[in-house]
Amino acid sequence: MTSSDITLEALSSISQIAASDWDACATSGSDVGNLRTLDTLASAAPGGHHCITSASTYNPFISHAFLLALEKSNSACIRTGWAPRHLVAKRGDAVIGVVPVYLKSHSQGEYVFDRGWADAYERAGGQYYPKLQASVPFTPATGPRLLIRDPLDVAQVGAVLANGLVALCGATHASSVHVTFARENEWKFLADNGFLQRTDQQFHFHNNGYAGFDDFLATLNSRHRKAIKRERRDALANGITVHALTGDDITEDAWDAFFAFYMETGSRKWGRPYLTRAFYSLIGETMSRDVALIMAKREGRWIAGAINFIGSDTLFGRHWGAVEHHPFLHFEVCYYQAIDFAIRRGLKTVEAGAQGEHKIARGYLPQTTYSAHYIVDPGFRRAVADYLKHERAHVAAAVRELTEAGPFRKGDIERTDEEPA
Structure with missing residues (x-):
């Protein structure tokens, strides 16, 4: 041929x-x-x-x-x-x-x-x-x-x-x-x-066969290990709970809340967010098992969230947004929850998206x-x-x-x- x-x-x-x-x-x-x-x-x-x-x-x-x-x-x-x-x-x-x-x-x-x-x-x-x-x-x-x-x-x-x-x-x-x-x-x-x-x-996180998040923390120097523990604790200090939604757990109400977060953050960063509300409903219909939606809740309502897509060996972090801003909540929802999810699923890598040298202190190294x-x-x-x-x-x-x-x-x-x- x-x-x-x-x-x-x-x-x-x-x-x-x-x-x-x-x-x-x-x-x-x-x-x-x-x-x-x-x-x-x-x-x-x-x-x-x-x-x-x-x-x-x-x-x-x-x-x-x-x-x-x-x-x-x-x-x-x-x-x-x-x-x-x-x-x-x-x-x-x-x-x-x-x-x-x-x-x-x-x-x-x-x-x-x-x-x-x-x-x-x-x-x-x-x-x-x-x-x-x-x-x-x-x-x-x-x-x-x-x-x-x-x-x-x-x-x-x-x-x-x-x-x-x-x-x-x-x-x-x-x-x-x-x-x-x-x-x-x-x-x-x-x-x-x-x-x-x-x-x-x-900046990517590499899962070196960790048994759990604490196993990952044990590989860090003392200063960074203590800082991450403090940030995770403080992020939830105001009665905030965090939930990892996948598949049928992702309802249209959850998409409505997440789109509001996306629009709030996207409008500040880019002027006009790229994705429409219909996009999220469509991926919810066709590929919800490939989505990990990390959502934070306080006093009965969603206040922040990050969307991730699940590959065979990689968790791809994408958008984040919030309508309430609490210390370290961004790090918890975007970075620490992604690491925890990847370790539990046996995924090798977390890609945390573009830019951000602040990710290094959270266990994400240059790639x-x-x-x-x-x-x-x-x-x-x-x-x-x-x-x-x-x-x-x-x-x-x-x-x-x-x-x-x-x-x-x-x-x-x-x-x-x-x-x-």
């Missing part, structure tokens, strides 16, 4: 592809009703290039249900500047690979910041928008981006999809393609196919994140490449320094990734 027998098309809505076809590319089986995604990674191959290999891990954000909820709820749509252009590869009538792609008229809701690039290019007389974004809208969580149905097909179909992104860039008159929060080896694979490499950092960028204009591409070279070195140094400043006792420092290639 050669790539000449593969055709590509771009869809203006994920509803134009059957959920079974999309999820067949994004999954490699099922486990108690939960889909397992086909994760695209890359490994070293002869000649110094990289090929894509597969690993079975479930990432809820690349499921058809999650992406459809974003579109049906009018959260990710043309009106909000996220026009779907999902790339689909077929062999005959069979769907063999997909990429979630959006044509964007701005740089909001991405968490990999390129507004400086846009300003510089436009000052030089260029037009930065529209651009293509291969990512999950409003979701700074690492996951596969080139989703391929057959593990034996990944190298060939991966190359077709990478080239297809470049072709789609030309067809839509976009300035660039941005594949954000990709897996590290997928990032290397895209570099072999003409994309520039960018890194950043987040490098990866994105790949194709720039059409040769001169602009050279300028961005030079900038990224220096930025990667800065990120690597920051990861090392912040890891050394972590709260763990000597000899108990959790694993973080090495300096990127």
Whole structure:
């Protein structure tokens, strides 16, 4: 088989592809009703290039249900500047690979910041928008981006999809393609196919087989261990109780309360929150078992909450909000409850979302994140490449320094990734 027998098309809505076809590319089986995604990674191959290999891990954000909820709820749509252009590869009538792609008229809701690039290019007389974004809208969580149905097909179909992104860039008159929060080896694979490499950092908790939260605390130095115990105690001092809701326990009343929290916090941080109320009802209908809604209650009413999504080995922390503000409640609901939940479920990692060096003192250590960028204009591409070279070195140094400043006792420092290639 050669790539000449593969055709590509771009869809203006994920509803134009059957959920079974999309999820067949994004999954490699099922486990108690939960889909397992086909994760695209890359490994070293002869000649110094990289090929894509597969690993079975479930990432809820690349499921058809999650992406459809974003579109049906009018959260990710043309009106909000996220026009779907999902790339689909077929062999005959069979769907063999997909990429979630959006044509964007701005740089909001991405968490990999390129507004400086846009300003510089436009000052030089260029037009930065529209651009293509291969990512999950409003979701700074690492996951596969080139989703391929057959593990034996990944190298060939991966190359077709990478080239297809470049072709789609030309067809839509976009300035660039941005594949954000990709897996590290997928990032290397895209570099072999003409994309520039960018890194950043987040803060993740790594579960080193802890039997419980106290087992985790025992690995911290005395100062941080005492501080966390005090924060957890003080967070609940005003008669507050915390509840972890999943599945059928998440009622529409709970969604109403959480959306009010989201709107209150989102309006202060972003001016206009990204997600609509309908989005939460849709994921409640289709993927509630993949949601852990951590809610705080005082005097009979919900006052704060954080939403997490459950993968096969990772808990993904997303939004937080509150209508009452109490000391340390944010840390308890967002960080400590997530650690506790992950340990009880046997999950390996908690991804706590974008930014926030304050997470280090709570047991979350630096983790490098990866994105790949194709720039059409040769001169602009050279300028961005030079900038990224220096930025990667800065990120690597920051990861090392912040890891050394972590709260763990000597000899108990959790694993973080090495300096990127």
